[in-house]
Amino acid sequence: MRGKSLKAAVATAAVALIAAGCTSTPEPETPSDTGGELRIYASEPASLFPPMADDNPSIVVIRQIYKGLVEYDTKGAPVNVIADSITSSDNKVWTIKLKSGFKFTNDEPVTADSFINAWNFTAYGPNAATNSYFLSNIGGYDALQSKDPDGDGPKTAPEPAAKTLSGLKKIDDTTFEVTLTKAFSGFPAQVGYSGYFPVAKACLDDVKACTEKPIGNGAYKIEGSWEHNVQVKLSRNDAYTASKGKADTLVFKIYDKQETGYADFKAGELDIFEAVPSAEVKAAMAQYGERFFQKPSNNFTYVGLPLYDARFQDKKIRQALSLAIDRQAIIDAVFDGRFSAAQGVVSPNFLGYRDGACANCKYDPVKAKSLLDEAGGWKGGKIVLWANAGAGHEKWMQAVGDGWKKDLGIDYELNTSLQFPEYLAKGDQKKFDGPFRLGWGPDYPWFETYLAPLYGTGGSSNNSGYTNPAFDQLVEQGNGAKTQDEGIKFYQQAEDVIVDDLPVIPMWFGKVSDVYSENVKTFVFNPISGVEYDKVVLNPAK
Numbered sequence: 001m002r003g004k005s006l007k008a009a010v011a012t013a014a015v016a017l018i019a020a021g022c023t024s025t026p027e028p029e030t031p032s033d034t035g036g037e038l039r040i041y042a043s044e045p046a047s048l049f050p051p052m053a054d055d056n057p058s059i060v061v062i063r064q065i066y067k068g069l070v071e072y073d074t075k076g077a078p079v080n081v082i083a084d085s086i087t088s089s090d091n092k093v094w095t096i097k098l099k100s101g102f103k104f105t106n107d108e109p110v111t112a113d114s115f116i117n118a119w120n121f122t123a124y125g126p127n128a129a130t131n132s133y134f135l136s137n138i139g140g141y142d143a144l145q146s147k148d149p150d151g152d153g154p155k156t157a158p159e160p161a162a163k164t165l166s167g168l169k170k171i172d173d174t175t176f177e178v179t180l181t182k183a184f185s186g187f188p189a190q191v192g193y194s195g196y197f198p199v200a201k202a203c204l205d206d207v208k209a210c211t212e213k214p215i216g217n218g219a220y221k222i223e224g225s226w227e228h229n230v231q232v233k234l235s236r237n238d239a240y241t242a243s244k245g246k247a248d249t250l251v252f253k254i255y256d257k258q259e260t261g262y263a264d265f266k267a268g269e270l271d272i273f274e275a276v277p278s279a280e281v282k283a284a285m286a287q288y289g290e291r292f293f294q295k296p297s298n299n300f301t302y303v304g305l306p307l308y309d310a311r312f313q314d315k316k317i318r319q320a321l322s323l324a325i326d327r328q329a330i331i332d333a334v335f336d337g338r339f340s341a342a343q344g345v346v347s348p349n350f351l352g353y354r355d356g357a358c359a360n361c362k363y364d365p366v367k368a369k370s371l372l373d374e375a376g377g378w379k380g381g382k383i384v385l386w387a388n389a390g391a392g393h394e395k396w397m398q399a400v401g402d403g404w405k406k407d408l409g410i411d412y413e414l415n416t417s418l419q420f421p422e423y424l425a426k427g428d429q430k431k432f433d434g435p436f437r438l439g440w441g442p443d444y445p446w447f448e449t450y451l452a453p454l455y456g457t458g459g460s461s462n463n464s465g466y467t468n469p470a471f472d473q474l475v476e477q478g479n480g481a482k483t484q485d486e487g488i489k490f491y492q493q494a495e496d497v498i499v500d501d502l503p504v505i506p507m508w509f510g511k512v513s514d515v516y517s518e519n520v521k522t523f524v525f526n527p528i529s530g531v532e533y534d535k536v537v538l539n540p541a542k
Contacts, residue, residue, distance in 0.1 A: 034236075035248050036519070036538035041261040041273040042252035043391075044229050046421045048222075049211040050197040051122040051129040054460060055424055056441065059194050061232050061252055064533055065216035066197040067242065069096065069115075070188065072528040076445040078189050081242055082110060082198070082217075084174075086191070091183040091482065096191075098174040101241045104200040105221045112176040114198035114217075120144075120164045121204055122195065126157070130428070131195030133453065133460030134443075137479075139167025139179045184479045185487070186446035193443040219245040219534040229254055245534040246522075256419060257390040271517040271538070272531060277392050278335045284515055293514045293523060296340070298347040300440040300450070302504040303385075303400060306432050308465040311380035316371045318502040321435075322360045323368035324407040330399045331508060338513070342506035345498055346450045347442070349527070352488035358499035361506050365407040372408055383412040384434035388423035393437050400435075427463040435505070438463065445528060447484060447491045451475050455498055466503035 045058035053062055069083035080086070084097040102110035121127055123135040125145040135141055143162035149155045167179040180187065190196070198217060203210035213225040219242070220234035227233075232252040236245040253270060255261035258277050265273040276284045276292075285292045305312045305321070312318060327341040340348060344357030372378060385401050387393035394416055401412035415434075418426060426432060440461065442449045452475050453459045457467040474494035481487030499506070514531065516523045522537035 033522075033537045034244075034246050036541060037249045037251060038247040038520075038533065038536055038538060039251045039253060039269065039271045040533065041265065041270050042232070042254050043420055044254050044256070045226075045232070046424060047130075047211055048214050048226055048232070049203070049207060050194050050199060051118065051127070051131050052211070053194065054130045055420065057420065060530065060533075061234075062194050062197070062214075062216075063218070063529060064220040064234055064245075064250055065214050065218050065222060066194065067102070067216075067218040067240075068192055068194065068197045069098075070192040072189075072192055072445060072526065074526055076528055078192055078445070083191075086188045088187070091185045091187070092180050094178045094180070094187055095171075096176055096178065100174060102217055103239060103241075104202075104215050104217045105237060105239070106200060106202055106215050108200045108202065108215075109173075110198050110217050111173045112170045113173075114200065115196075116164075116168045116170055116176055117201065117204055118197065118199035119168060121199065123165055124163055125160050131193075131460065133458065134190070134193060134195045135165070136458070137180050137182065137184055138165050139181055140165040141167075141181070182476060182480055185481065185483055186444070186448060186479070189444045189446050190449075191444075195443075219243070220250055223249070227254075229256070243534070246537045247533075250533055255390075258392050265515065265517070268517065271519050272514065272523075272533075272536070273516075274512075274514045274531060276513045276515055278338075278395075281336055281338060281513055284513070288515050291516050291518070291520070291523075293512065293516070293525060294338075295512045295525065295527070296349060297510045297512045298349055298442050298527065299510040300342070300345065300347065301339075301507045301510065302342075302345075302438060302440070303397075303507060304427070304432070304436045304438050304464050304504045305502070306430065306434065306436070306464060307503055308430050309433065312435075314375045315501055316375040317378070318505070319360045319500075320368045320372040320375065320408060321404060322502055322505045323362070323364045323371065324403050325400055325505065325507075326363040326403060327361070327507060328363070330396050334396045334399060338511050339508040340510075342508050344495055345454075345504075345506050346447060346491075346495060347509055350442075350447055350450070351484065352447050352492055354492065357492075357495060358506055360499060360502060368407055378408065378410050381411075383410055384432075385412050385414050386418075386423075386426075386432050386434060386436040387414070387416045388418055388420045388437070389416045390419065397437055430463065430465055432463075436463070438504075442528070447488060448475060448479055451491060451494050451498070455503055462503075464503040466501070468497060468501060471497045471501075 043057040046055045047053040047058050067081050070078040071081050073079050084099045086096050088094045122129040123144045144160045146157045146160045148157040169177040200215045203215050219240050221237045223233045223235050234250040264270050331339045385397050387397045404410045453461045455466050474490050478487035478490035521539045524532040524535040526532050
């Protein structure tokens with residue numbers, strides 16, 4: 001989500017909208033606004049190579065190392081960074097002009113080729129880039145894909161018909177043209193997602209090396225290389241020509257358990273801790289006062305259902321499971337009432353949100369049992385409920401299972417054996433043998449970001465394997481509208497399809513609950529991109 005008033009020429013497209021952003025007000029810059037080491041709690045990233053990173057731990061670090069065409073202001077508006085302008089007369093053919101002077105840390109200039117080559121790499125099927133889907137609306141994408149003729153069998157997929165997107169055209173070193181397969185007024189907002197960041201030629205020549213030691217173009221650069229499961233240390237990139245980072249160094253300290261990291265924060269070993277453990281929130285509010293930062297977030301938590309498993313293919317089964325969850329009771333018991341029970345699949349902060357959009361999200365054990373009986377009862381044996389390890393999901397997932405056992409007579413067991421990277425890979429491979437916990441944060445400020453990636457046919461995060469041509473068509477109609485306002489009626493109809501079909505069970509929208517140490521002078525939060533680490537100011541060392 002990224003706001004309203006355009007600070008620069010971000011096109012003729014309308015801008016996405018959220019009702020309110022939130023940030024502390026940075027104080028005027030003084031000589032003491034730079035310097036120091038900022039120590040940050042982190043989880044192990046899945047990748048530090050933009051085409052391959054679609055998880056939050058990776059994106060948080062990548063945003064410090066790389067910069068894209070636009071970023072977002074506190075109200076969700078795209079603001080040009082590398083882009084000088086992004087314009088179109090029909091929302092289908094877009095001309096992107098770049099500013100001069102930006103360089104990667106190996107002195108390679110950021111040019112039109114830096115974007116074109118990166119996007120071609122991401123879209124090319126054999127590269128198996130996790131962000132490939134985000135390029136699927138650019139002309140020629142289908143020609144870069146091929147299908148294994150026998151799935152996981154002995155045969156291999158043939159070479160795709162093309163290696164480059166026909167919808168990308170270089171005009172000159174600082175100008176390129178993008179032709180979409182269909183009009184999308186949200187394109188200027190979409191390209192702020194980290195999957196659209198430029199990549200140095202040297203990185204494409206050696207992806208493995210660049211993943212371990214990124215060659216970025218952002219406000220910070222890596223020191224040494226990625227120390228897996230230990231830390232990622234960054235230092236300010238003084239050659240960066242836009243707004244420079246405040247802290248001298250950012251150290252993302254990696255933990256496998258949230259509780260361990262929070263204990264280190266309390267012991268003074270960390271300066272910023274995002275997502276205070278639920279059991280610690282009340283104490284943190286009392287202990288840290290103004291250094292406890294809490295705001296409504298757009299983060300959506302859901303329980304995905306494996307539709308590739310025959311046990312979950314009957315819609316009435318899925319509706320029964322959803323109706324047998326008392327969301328508010330779980331929120332009150334496990335999260336001290338801090339979250340907002342989901343009434344749909346789109347954030348309450350987004351334009352077009354509707355109270356009560358999901359009738360199947362209300363706790364109704366009687367109706368749940370009736371639907372289960374209509375479906376012939378549950379014949380699938382014990383359900384395995386999946387959640388990733390070390391992130392504090394055990395209690396609430398157990399409460400979900402307890403509710404199903406009480407109201408529907410379905411027994412369950414909890415599996416939290418996998419760390420997040422392995423957990424994500426299992427989801428991407430559609431190998432969960434039961435319902436699975438996942439979350440979603442909007443990639444860019446457009447209603448569609450809550451719909452197409454999660455539920456669209458072939459969507460990048462469609463871990464349920466859901467497909468519905470009627471849903472796809474409604475999203476396309478919304479995308480093709482001239483503005484988001486005009487598209488919302490179609491997006492809302494698409495949401496209606498989802499909350500009836502329930503490929504996932506909506507749970508709640510969260511709240512940001514961050515704390516920062518006395519070392520932090522100015523804490524800066526953006527409702528789209530989270531904590532803006534490059535703008536955080538540290539107090540001078542005593």
